Amino acid sequence: MIGRLLGPRRARQLQRFVRNGKLTILCLLLTVIMFRGYLGAGRFGTPEKDLDDIRVTLSYIRKRPEPRRVLEEAQGELKSAENAGAGSNNYADFDIRKILRDEDDGVEEFKRDPSQPYSLGSEISNWDEQRAKWLQSNPKFPNFIRENKPRVLLVTGSSPKPCENPVGDHYLLKSIKNKIDYCRLHGIEIFYNMALLDVEMSGFWAKLPLIRKLLLSHPEVEFLWWMDSDAMFTDMAFELPWERYKDVNFVLHGWDEMIYDQKNWIGLNTGSFLLRNCQWSLDILDMWAPMGPKGKVREEAGKVLTRELKERPVFEADDQSAMVYILATQKEKWASKVYLENAYYLHGYWGILVDKYEDMIESYHPGYGDHRWPLVTHFVGCKPCGKFGDYPVERCLKQMDRAFNFGDNQILRMYGFTHDSLGSRSVRRIRNETSTPLAVRDELGLLHPAFKAVKV
Amino acid sequence: MGSEGAFSAQKRSSGALPTANAAVNGGARGRAASLLPRGRQMHKTFNNIKITILCGFVTILVLRGTIGLGNLVSYEADAENLHLTEETDRILEEIRSDKDPSDPDEGPQHYLSLNDTFSLGPRISTWDEDRKVWLEKNPQFPSYVKGKPRILMVTGSQPAPCDNAIGDHYLLKALKNKIDYCRIHGIEILYNMAHLDKEMAGFWAKLPLLRRLMLSHPEVEWIWWMDSDALFTDMVFDLPLPKYKDSNMVIHGFPDLLFNQKSWIALNTGSFLFRNCQWSLDLLDAWAPMGPKGPMREEAGKILTAYLKGRPAFEADDQSALIYLLLSQKQWMSKVFVENSFYLHGFWEGVVDRYEEMIEKYHPGLGDERWPLVTHFVGCKPCGSYGDYAVERCLKGMERAFNFADNQVLNLYGFRHRGLVSPNLKRIRNETVAPLVNVDQFDIRHAAAHHTTEPRS
Numbered sequence: 001m002i003g004r005l006l007g008p009r010r011a012r013q014l015q016r017f018v019r020n021g022k023l024t025i026l027c028l029l030l031t032v033i034m035f036r037g038y039l040g041a042g043r044f045g046t047p048e049k050d051l052d053d054i055r056v057t058l059s060y061i062r063k064r065p066e067p068r069r070v071l072e073e074a075q076g077e078l079k080s081a082e083n084a085g086a087g088s089n090n091y092a093d094f095d096i097r098k099i100l101r102d103e104d105d106g107v108e109e110f111k112r113d114p115s116q117p118y119s120l121g122s123e124i125s126n127w128d129e130q131r132a133k134w135l136q137s138n139p140k141f142p143n144f145i146r147e148n149k150p151r152v153l154l155v156t157g158s159s160p161k162p163c164e165n166p167v168g169d170h171y172l173l174k175s176i177k178n179k180i181d182y183c184r185l186h187g188i189e190i191f192y193n194m195a196l197l198d199v200e201m202s203g204f205w206a207k208l209p210l211i212r213k214l215l216l217s218h219p220e221v222e223f224l225w226w227m228d229s230d231a232m233f234t235d236m237a238f239e240l241p242w243e244r245y246k247d248v249n250f251v252l253h254g255w256d257e258m259i260y261d262q263k264n265w266i267g268l269n270t271g272s273f274l275l276r277n278c279q280w281s282l283d284i285l286d287m288w289a290p291m292g293p294k295g296k297v298r299e300e301a302g303k304v305l306t307r308e309l310k311e312r313p314v315f316e317a318d319d320q321s322a323m324v325y326i327l328a329t330q331k332e333k334w335a336s337k338v339y340l341e342n343a344y345y346l347h348g349y350w351g352i353l354v355d356k357y358e359d360m361i362e363s364y365h366p367g368y369g370d371h372r373w374p375l376v377t378h379f380v381g382c383k384p385c386g387k388f389g390d391y392p393v394e395r396c397l398k399q400m401d402r403a404f405n406f407g408d409n410q411i412l413r414m415y416g417f418t419h420d421s422l423g424s425r426s427v428r429r430i431r432n433e434t435s436t437p438l439a440v441r442d443e444l445g446l447l448h449p450a451f452k453a454v455k456v
Numbered sequence: 457m458g459s460e461g462a463f464s465a466q467k468r469s470s471g472a473l474p475t476a477n478a479a480v481n482g483g484a485r486g487r488a489a490s491l492l493p494r495g496r497q498m499h500k501t502f503n504n505i506k507i508t509i510l511c512g513f514v515t516i517l518v519l520r521g522t523i524g525l526g527n528l529v530s531y532e533a534d535a536e537n538l539h540l541t542e543e544t545d546r547i548l549e550e551i552r553s554d555k556d557p558s559d560p561d562e563g564p565q566h567y568l569s570l571n572d573t574f575s576l577g578p579r580i581s582t583w584d585e586d587r588k589v590w591l592e593k594n595p596q597f598p599s600y601v602k603g604k605p606r607i608l609m610v611t612g613s614q615p616a617p618c619d620n621a622i623g624d625h626y627l628l629k630a631l632k633n634k635i636d637y638c639r640i641h642g643i644e645i646l647y648n649m650a651h652l653d654k655e656m657a658g659f660w661a662k663l664p665l666l667r668r669l670m671l672s673h674p675e676v677e678w679i680w681w682m683d684s685d686a687l688f689t690d691m692v693f694d695l696p697l698p699k700y701k702d703s704n705m706v707i708h709g710f711p712d713l714l715f716n717q718k719s720w721i722a723l724n725t726g727s728f729l730f731r732n733c734q735w736s737l738d739l740l741d742a743w744a745p746m747g748p749k750g751p752m753r754e755e756a757g758k759i760l761t762a763y764l765k766g767r768p769a770f771e772a773d774d775q776s777a778l779i780y781l782l783l784s785q786k787q788w789m790s791k792v793f794v795e796n797s798f799y800l801h802g803f804w805e806g807v808v809d810r811y812e813e814m815i816e817k818y819h820p821g822l823g824d825e826r827w828p829l830v831t832h833f834v835g836c837k838p839c840g841s842y843g844d845y846a847v848e849r850c851l852k853g854m855e856r857a858f859n860f861a862d863n864q865v866l867n868l869y870g871f872r873h874r875g876l877v878s879p880n881l882k883r884i885r886n887e888t889v890a891p892l893v894n895v896d897q898f899d900i901r902h903a904a905a906h907h908t909t910e911p912r913s
Contacts, residue, residue: 023507030514087846091620091838094847101856104877105815109882121887135890140602160879162625169624170617176631177647184646189639192632195862195881197871213869217899282907408650415668417652425615427650433577437671438590438813447672454597 041070052198074352096162117291118200120212120285127279131219142219143277146188146455148243150222154183155207155214157193158229158385167397168385174404175229181411182233182266187452188225204270204319205292212285216275227270229349229385231378232403236410238369239443239451240274245339249276250284252323253347254340263328265305265312269347270320271378280337287326291317344369350379354399357406357422365442377403398423414442466482472537566712567750574748576653576740577665583734588672595757597675599732601642605677605697608727609638610662610669612648613684623839629858630687636865637688640900659725659774660747670732682725684839686801686832687857691864692900693798693823695729703793704731705739710799718783720760720767723794725775726800726832735791742785746777779879798823804833805845808853809878811860820864848900852877868898 062103088094135143143151156179163169176192183190191214196202198209207226215224221246245251254268275281291301301317305325312321327334345353353374360373369375381390381402389396402422409418416431434440441447470764502788553564568574580586591599599606611634618624631647638645646669653664662681669679678697716870730736753892756772760780767776782788807828807843814827823829835844843850856876863872870885885894896902 026511030511030518034514034518088840088846089847091622091847094620094622094851096622096625096851096855099848099852099877100879101875102878102880105812105872105875107882107884110886112883122889124889124891130890131893134895137641141901158628166621167617167624168627169621173613173624173628174649176628176635177649180645180647182634183768184644187826190635191639192635194629194632195879196870210755217868217895219892219895225501268881295870355875412650415652415672419547427652427726435578435580436586437580438586438674448594448597448675454598454601 006148032315055338069137087416090339099123100161108413112198115208117184118287118290118297120209121216123286124216124282125279127216128284131244131277138220143220143222146453150242150449151220152188152223152225153191153214153218153221153223154179154188154227155191155211156195156211156227156229157210159207160194160196164383164387165385171384171397171400172229172287174400175232176406178232178404179227181407182236185236185449185452186239189221200293200295201289202294205289205298208285208292208319209290211275212282213281215275219277224275224277226270226273226275227376228378228394230380230382231376232400232407233375234348234377234403234407235366235373235375236407237366237449238375239374239449245274247337248339249278249280249337250274250334251339251341251346253342253345255342256340259324259327259340260331262334263309263324265324266308266322268320268327269380270323271380272347272376282327284334286328288319288322291322292319297430344373345376347378348374348376350382350399350403353377354402357402361406377406401425413444414447416440473812488592505538545569568748570750570751570755574655574745574752576664576744579741580671580737581734583671583737587732590674599675599677604642606675607678607680608644608669608673608676609634609643609645609680609682610648610665611645611682611684611882612661612665615649617839618839622839626838626851626854627684629854630684633687633858633861634682636861637691640691640865641694652750655748655750656744660744660753662725662774663740663744663747665783666730666735668728670736674732679730679732680727681728681730682830683832685834685836686726686830687854687861688829689802689807689831689857689861690827690829691821691861692821692903693827693829700729700793702791702793704733704735705729706756706795707798709794710794710796711794714779714783714794718763718765718779720764720779722779723775723782724832724834725778726834727801727830739781739788742788743778743781745775746772746780747774747912799828799830800824801832802828802830803852804836804857805833807831808856811856815860833857848911865901868895868900 099133123443134140145151156176158172163172166222176190181191182188196206197213198206198304201209211224211226215221251274252268253272258264258267290297291305298316301322302315304315305321306312306314308329309321309324327338364372368374379396380399382396383389384396384400405419405422405424412418412427413430416429416433417427418430420426420428431440489862529588545877559686590596603848611631618627634645639642648661652668653661656664666679666681670676705728707725707728713719714722744754745751746760753771756777760772760776761767761769763780763783765777782792802825807825808831818826820827831853833850836854837843838850838854854871859873859876859878866872866881870883870887871881872884874880874882888894
């Protein structure tokens, strides 16, 4: 057709031109692509980067459930999948979720009015008077067991559902045994919570409604000691210096400068703290709660906290940051009754402690509570019950075993035993049985310590 | 993705070129093709092939540069997953295995032969006097506090994780359940996770433990042993201790089954009380010989199966051994109180299905078949791999028993489970500005102290 228009020779020339042109453009394109692939194209990025992005996105979506599946599968080699029905005697494949479900048993339920802004409960303003009156009419339930020894309730807890991690429940069990041991020695009562009182205050916020409920239901309790499930006692001989706290209502581990001057989000730790049973505490709980309700409120509060506090990463509001924020911004109102303790490890970050246990055993002895022999080793970030922690699984679990044994040795020594090593579950005898057991004293004097003595 | 499009476009166009060429050239020169010398034709073909190869080569280079050989996307992720699986497997196996990596290699297990004698410790014969002297010297550790004798509840489980995660979860729940009962009733708890005596392993582990605790804690009047698979289901019921002032051991059982039928389940050692006294030490010494692992336990098992009615053939267990002891050595029975007026031990099968009926008709505080003190999940063995009963039945029963008891604890706080198989709660009492009214009414300890009317469930 072109040939007819332009003449045969011209047509041929044109065709040749077009052909060459196609070749040229093709080669040019190839060159450009190759260069882009290897050298990059500035702000447009490279195809490799594009593909990387896509790969990451895809594997992110795939990776999320992956470790959980891995951990779950690691349990059972025998996969009698559908046979784990009503007749099976094998625990390996049974899914507890088959059993758990809500039922209506006819007892009336009271729901919180969702149109109202969130509150922990009806506002009480005369709790000190109510409580004083009650204590007077109930002399059998005094709030002080002895002079300078308040009645303390240690509160901890975990989820009512089995852990995602197959060994998580085992570590929760060891952790509560550890707390039972300390509390038995020190005359402290324990409340192990396995219930979510308020669906809106889920996760780390669940402690707030629980604490308020316990304070109001146990007027005989003078101090409530909240402790996370991932914190362990490592000094069984250390008794808290109660006289130091006689004029304060809230004791947390932390540093004044880091809160009031720097507003650092880890300037204090809400994994282990003391709260007195009084009106002031109810007030601070009411001030604390508003950042907690799940959903938009918590998200927005999280942004505020990240903005206001030093070095806080971006995530939803947590109770610790919220408390830092409250103390830093309302210092005049609360600071006088808050004691930021750092003379001993009311909370001890595990990362700097767990490798030193052998040194401590060599150089020191229980009773110090501080860097020489920490009261509490707190496995922040390990999350042994969940799917993901911030640290490698192996390090966390092995170190939790060591911390547990470190504390357990102090208990076993009372009875003449000790663990074979800090990493070992087996125990060996260090004191022979005798026919005069009462003549033998345990070195630490923990069998009948002064802080457990009954008022004579 | 854009580059792929370019490739395919390029491929298509490179594919098109020769044909275009052919079309252009062939068309124009088609008639002249036969006129061209063969050399020229071959030359042309060569050119085409060169171009094709060149383009193909370049394509491969570029593809390799961006996507890489093979299927790199899933390769990397697969490798990561594989690594994760292996690592987790290894960690879990290490944690689960009984052999610690740090333990020195133990020699072959040395069992006591039948000629050896086993003893829990050096013989003590003056424990009552020793203890009395100690208590007088230590008035700040009395054996009676506020008129009630000091009780130590002892329970425990194996030091290693259970065979399955669900086992540990129910150990945890059972422990919480015991903590709650003991807090309400002023009892101390000791949870043991150590094998004190390698020979007395398994169900016999409680004997050396009990002896050790009695001797270390003279201020303790009663030791209450409770199995890890037993749950409290009556949070209000208080042990009628005055009933036992002349006894040294309180154990649930049936005298008829014991004396007349010599049944191996006449008594249950899953929940019993032991007074801290010389008699108890002597009983432990008489009880222990059937326990040591190995030939002693095996032989003893045969004797017990022959002697006791209904006992299957297996190694000696502490329960059968105790029954045998009490039947064959008559001096002990005078101080043993065989309790069956309440469920100091309550076999779960007859109990777990009746909780709704109990809630409807009765109230906590009865402790007997109407509202059992203890529901004991004998035979379920959730910490192991296999139980004697269907798993679903066992776990459902344990969940129901736990929630049945937890409702009694949560009652003070104004909450209740959403049904007996639910971990979720519902509020049954509004928050109030005068919470102490509820405390007086619903706190089990205060209700007991004030002797008010029987609390509602």
